[in-house]
Amino acid sequence: METLLSIKDLTIDFDQGKRFVRALHGVSLNVARGEVLGVVGESGCGKSITWLAALGLLGSKARISGSVRLNGQEIAGAPENDLAGLRGGRIAMIFQDPSSSLNPVHRIGRQIAEALKLHRGMTGASANAEAARLLDRVGIANATRRLREYPHEMSGGMNQRIMIAMALAGEPDLLIADEPTTALDATIQAQILDLLTELRRDSGMALVLISHDLGVVADMSDRVAVMYGGRVIEEADTGSLFDSPAHPYTRGLIAALPDIDGPRRRLESIPGTVPAPDQLPPGCSFAPRCAIASKICDARVPAFLPYGEKQSHFAACIKCRGGAPTETASMPGNKSALVPA
Amino acid sequence: MVQYLLMKIFRALVTVTLIVSAAFVVLRLSGDPAIIILGPEAPPEAFEAFRRNWGLDQPIWVQYFKYFAAVFQGDLGNSMRDGRSALVVVGERIPLTLAITLPALFIKLAIGLPAGVMAALYRNTWVDRLIMMLSVAGFTVPSFVLGLVLAMIFAVWLGWLPSGGSDTWAHAVLPTVTMGLVGAAVIARFTRSAMLEVLGQPYIRTASAKGLLWRDVVRNHALPNAAIPTLTIIGFLVGSLVAGAVVVESVFSWPGVGRLLVNAVANRDLAVVQVILLLVGLTMVGANLAVDILYGIVDPRLRIKRLQAGS
Numbered sequence: 126m127e128t129l130l131s132i133k134d135l136t137i138d139f140d141q142g143k144r145f146v147r148a149l150h151g152v153s154l155n156v157a158r159g160e161v162l163g164v165v166g167e168s169g170c171g172k173s174i175t176w177l178a179a180l181g182l183l184g185s186k187a188r189i190s191g192s193v194r195l196n197g198q199e200i201a202g203a204p205e206n207d208l209a210g211l212r213g214g215r216i217a218m219i220f221q222d223p224s225s226s227l228n229p230v231h232r233i234g235r236q237i238a239e240a241l242k243l244h245r246g247m248t249g250a251s252a253n254a255e256a257a258r259l260l261d262r263v264g265i266a267n268a269t270r271r272l273r274e275y276p277h278e279m280s281g282g283m284n285q286r287i288m289i290a291m292a293l294a295g296e297p298d299l300l301i302a303d304e305p306t307t308a309l310d311a312t313i314q315a316q317i318l319d320l321l322t323e324l325r326r327d328s329g330m331a332l333v334l335i336s337h338d339l340g341v342v343a344d345m346s347d348r349v350a351v352m353y354g355g356r357v358i359e360e361a362d363t364g365s366l367f368d369s370p371a372h373p374y375t376r377g378l379i380a381a382l383p384d385i386d387g388p389r390r391r392l393e394s395i396p397g398t399v400p401a402p403d404q405l406p407p408g409c410s411f412a413p414r415c416a417i418a419s420k421i422c423d424a425r426v427p428a429f430l431p432y433g434e435k436q437s438h439f440a441a442c443i444k445c446r447g448g449a450p451t452e453t454a455s456m457p458g459n460k461s462a463l464v465p466a
Numbered sequence: 467m468v469q470y471l472l473m474k475i476f477r478a479l480v481t482v483t484l485i486v487s488a489a490f491v492v493l494r495l496s497g498d499p500a501i502i503i504l505g506p507e508a509p510p511e512a513f514e515a516f517r518r519n520w521g522l523d524q525p526i527w528v529q530y531f532k533y534f535a536a537v538f539q540g541d542l543g544n545s546m547r548d549g550r551s552a553l554v555v556v557g558e559r560i561p562l563t564l565a566i567t568l569p570a571l572f573i574k575l576a577i578g579l580p581a582g583v584m585a586a587l588y589r590n591t592w593v594d595r596l597i598m599m600l601s602v603a604g605f606t607v608p609s610f611v612l613g614l615v616l617a618m619i620f621a622v623w624l625g626w627l628p629s630g631g632s633d634t635w636a637h638a639v640l641p642t643v644t645m646g647l648v649g650a651a652v653i654a655r656f657t658r659s660a661m662l663e664v665l666g667q668p669y670i671r672t673a674s675a676k677g678l679l680w681r682d683v684v685r686n687h688a689l690p691n692a693a694i695p696t697l698t699i700i701g702f703l704v705g706s707l708v709a710g711a712v713v714v715e716s717v718f719s720w721p722g723v724g725r726l727l728v729n730a731v732a733n734r735d736l737a738v739v740q741v742i743l744l745l746v747g748l749t750m751v752g753a754n755l756a757v758d759i760l761y762g763i764v765d766p767r768l769r770i771k772r773l774q775a776g777s
Contacts (some may be wrong), residue, residue: 182674206679213677220668220675228669228687229767230694241684274764281581291676 126157127248129298129331130179130216134407135191135201137178139402145188146403148174148428150192150355150458156299161325161332163346165339165364165378169399172335176301180216181208194323210275214244217292221304223284225409227276233260235274245442257292264320287384289320293328300325301333306341318345339378343367348437351375354410357403357429361438371432371440374411417444467610474758485747486740490533494526499546499734504657520546533740542744543737550658552737557743560708561716562632565720566642567707574653578698581698582657582694587694588664597654604651613644613717630719640717646712649703656699660692667691682759694765697757705753709746 137149143175149171156162164172177183179193193201201209212218220226227236237256241247247255253272260268276284280454285305292300302321306314316454322345325332336342342349342363349366351374352361357374370376377395390466397414406412408423415422420441434441500508519525521532536543545555579729585597604612617640623631628637662671674680681759702711712724717727723742728735730738761769 180675209674209677209679212675219677220672222668224671226668228673229699230690232766232767234612239678240676277767288672291672302757355733387613410542 126160127156128154128155129160129195131192131194131197132175132179133192134192135175135178135189137174137183137190140186148355148402149178150188152352152355153359153429154350154356154360156331156333158358159325159329159331160348160355161334161343161346163349164335164352165337165342165349165397167308167337167350169402170352172352173303175352176218176303176333176335180212180218181205182212182218182303183341189198207255213240213292213297213298214295216299217295217297218301219285219288219292219305222281222308223288224279224308226288227284229276232275233279233287234271237287237294239270240291240294241254256294259293260287262324262390263290263295263374264316265290268464280313281309282317285309285317288319289317291326293324296328297330299331299333301335304334307337314330314341318440321345321416329415339382339440351378354400354405356410356426356441358411358442359432359440360429361432361440363433365433365438368432370437371445372442373412373415373436373444375440471755471759474685474755476715478755481751482744482747483741485743487530489740489743490530490736493731493734493736493739494522494529497711497734498522499736502732503546525710526566542741545736545738546735547733552735552741555738556726556741559721559723560745562720563708563711563724566722567645567711568644569638569708570649570711571703573642574649575700577646577650578653579657581654583661583692585654585658586694587659589639589662594658598658601651601654601658604647605655607648608713609644609648609715610713612648613640613714616640630717631680632720637718637720641711641714641720643715644717648661653696653699653703655694657692660695661688663695664688664692690764694761697760698762701753701757701760704756705750706747709742 131151131168132154134151134153135149136147138147154164154175155160156442164174164175174183174187177191178187180202181200183189189201191201192199193210200211202330208356215349227233232254234256237259238247238252241252241255256272257268262272265283265286271279279287292418300321305321305335306317309317321332321334324330332347334342348360348362348365350357350365351372353374358377359366359370359375366375367379370379374395377393380393381395383392390405395414400406400410400413406423408421408425409415409418409427412418412422427441427443429439429441432438432445453455468490475508498523500513504512504516514523524532533543542551542553544550545552548555581597581601583592585601588594594683619642627639628634629640631637646767667764670683670687673683678686686715694776703712708723710724711720711722712727714720715722715724723745729735730742
């Protein structure tokens, strides 16, 4: 498939006044045209800032190196005006908290019209009609009336629909959805995900779905990248990742998912928390929480290498070279926790 | 909305009544106007006559009710010093005070707002540090100190401007600039924090992600939102137009309402003090009311709430 966006060796350091703290350690990811890439990981693992950095949205505190290519053209470090033209036009983004992501003092219509004017040169009545069409498209009834309302007059789910409509205004090739359903109720969550699937099918745009929820990602993605401690630690097509996860962290995430079909069992959790960016261990950053870690894991950062037979499955774990790990990757403490059905 | 406004006005009237009542009691307990105005050497009969004449021989609560009865009939009493209507005595001074406070308000806004916005946009750079250093200096130095320093530089050393009085427009320059600089420091600091608060909001990121250039993000999505909290402090400044110059008028011998207030308190010229307090209370309350109404216009979230509360 044709590569749409290619991120290579992206590194981000945040200026903390006296020193720099590295938040992203050389991330490489590709998004093909029309593909859905799921990006999972706990909060603080770098999954959002990767994409914010790609769009130049991190502000002056972030020092970015590496390459970001859109259709083969380098956009990392591009002039602000060029980047602004891409944002919302070629690459659109929606965020976690839709209600605070819309400006409370402007009407919905104006906020959508702004994007229409920027990317499609529409103003006045034509922009208004197009904005109404977009609202209708994302499933908002009474679109014309809604355009005159303010974000606080709508529910969180409605606001996320509006954010999506605004993102569609520029007819982007790629939509980056950063935890689009995290702040929403479970039922609304499903509606928004269905909407995204439907829009993607109709428009053929690629989607990057950032989530801490493996279940959401499993349903929608063609391919999944798992991030931990500012690195991609496993990447595979969705089927392969869920059938034969390589990295103990991925296994832990999957073990933490409830299973609808299988026998009832206690959900397993990964002990410990994500280390702070400035306190990463010298070797594998997951080693302190890993059940199968040994001394060699602390020696150096494991390389990101092919895993198993598939050419598209990669993992960064010394313990799982050339097939499944020799030891069980189940988490300590919960080994005998199977509950009879 | 009408109901909301009536409620506001009613509360404002209660506030003003409380201010005037407190002043009424304190001034009458803290000194005898007869002694101050006639002098301690005056014969006892003169004191008697003076007290009877002004009703000061009656119990304080009788005076209090008589005063309010008169106020509701539009009679605010007369100055004990020259017997003229207190309203006229105060009224004469208002234009003089406005002559320095209005230009000062302009200076405050013209310097303070852009300085605060710039400091926020260039946060943690030398621009921000310089502006904030000046701002901290501006509002930690009391206005009488700044006034005296300016008088020393421009009146004593350079001899460009007069140090006190009110004969020409040149006399108004130093008091105006003194007030303007102090106020600008306050506004700059307040505007900066309002802007920083807004710039950290998720909708700013959305506006950038939409493809707007940074200057349009600031103009369309940051400035209108930051204007809302800034309105409060501007309302406060407008409210203090009449009485905010007490210190500066005293320093520069500017014969405005502020100096009249100081003299009237010293002389226990009760009616005059009370008229000034009423005036101050009413302008404050009026300015607050105006801010409240403006809030409803600029902030759609409040507009809705009020419509619902009012209906």
